[in-house]
Amino acid sequence: MSAWPQLIPSCRSVTNSPLPLAAESNARKKIRMMKNKVAIVTGAGRGIGRAIANRFSAEGASVVVAEIDAARGNEVVEEIRSSKGIAHLFPCDVTQEHQVQALAAFTLGELGRVDILVNNAVSSLEAIHGNSWETLDVVLKGAWNCIQAVLPPMIEQTSGSVVNVSSANALMGLGPEHVYTAAKGAIVSVTRSLAVEYGKYNIRFNVICPGTTRTEIWEPIEQANPTVFEDLSKVCPLGRIANAQEIAAATLFLASDEASFVTGSVLAVDGGLTAGNQAFRKS
Numbered sequence: 001m002s003a004w005p006q007l008i009p010s011c012r013s014v015t016n017s018p019l020p021l022a023a024e025s026n027a028r029k030k031i032r033m034m035k036n037k038v039a040i041v042t043g044a045g046r047g048i049g050r051a052i053a054n055r056f057s058a059e060g061a062s063v064v065v066a067e068i069d070a071a072r073g074n075e076v077v078e079e080i081r082s083s084k085g086i087a088h089l090f091p092c093d094v095t096q097e098h099q100v101q102a103l104a105a106f107t108l109g110e111l112g113r114v115d116i117l118v119n120n121a122v123s124s125l126e127a128i129h130g131n132s133w134e135t136l137d138v139v140l141k142g143a144w145n146c147i148q149a150v151l152p153p154m155i156e157q158t159s160g161s162v163v164n165v166s167s168a169n170a171l172m173g174l175g176p177e178h179v180y181t182a183a184k185g186a187i188v189s190v191t192r193s194l195a196v197e198y199g200k201y202n203i204r205f206n207v208i209c210p211g212t213t214r215t216e217i218w219e220p221i222e223q224a225n226p227t228v229f230e231d232l233s234k235v236c237p238l239g240r241i242a243n244a245q246e247i248a249a250a251t252l253f254l255a256s257d258e259a260s261f262v263t264g265s266v267l268a269v270d271g272g273l274t275a276g277n278q279a280f281r282k283s
């Protein structure tokens, strides 16, 4: 207990802030977390990627929407521009190395730098349900390609932040999408090894693991089973599923300078789904 009065002044001296803590906190609320940052978000044409692109823009970032479906991607770019944000569409398939190299070159050409990469793209529901290798390709090879393309400018800048979007599937056994689970597990492992290797360049690599999140990919599942979200909410400690904005908020933190000492971390954003098994709860 008695350590606190000593600790607080030493924390203040670390932040170098002349403001009292409450005033500092109020002042910080007005600061946009991504001012002057340049971010690439893959699969940003809908769902979680779209929410991330919009949130980053609202926080001041210039965003490159890297999306295989150009019409979808264009809608998001228009959405951001109509809110006075800066956004560009780069239609590309993240599994194609040359297209991703062109994505990085385009970003550098248009915006001069690349501070943030979010690897969010995922294959179609059919590929996920069919345990197709295409899912491994989009999730793992796609992320790898994008990381390789942005590493040279990030190394030159000696700064960068990569957030890989994994899944609760990587943290607990959830069938029957085994290839999807394998891909999402692999992305957790490679995030850690990259964090270890590139920390010396001040490049951070982190992962978020969302739980069930209402996005367009779920629409055919909900049509076939109208109670699917109700059923999934029952096994989640918070008693509900997520919306895409909640996943975007966690991504914003990890991508931003607010997480400047966070690398190699795995953040579950799953309402407590992977925290334990409710079957053991005493009624």
Ligand SMILES: NC(=O)c1ccc[n+]([C@@H]2O[C@H](COP(=O)([O-])OP(=O)(O)OC[C@H]3O[C@@H](n4cnc5c(N)ncnc54)[C@H](O)[C@@H]3O)[C@@H](O)[C@H]2O)c1
Binding pocket: 042, 043, 044, 045, 046, 047, 048, 049, 066, 067, 068, 069, 072, 092, 093, 094, 095, 119, 120, 121, 122, 123, 124, 138, 142, 165, 166, 167, 168, 209, 210, 211, 212, 213, 214, 215, 216, 217
């Ligand atoms: N929705 C959930 O319940 C949930 C849960 C856990 C994790 N996630 C993860 O969050 C991420 C986003 O999920 P979502 O629900 O928004 O998915 P979504 O299907 O709604 O969006 C994915 C986007 O990626 C694009 N895409 C597909 N292949 C691509 C490629 N080769 N190159 C570029 N873009 C491509 C699609 O066109 C689409 O716009 C995924 O990585 C997913 O695994 C989602």
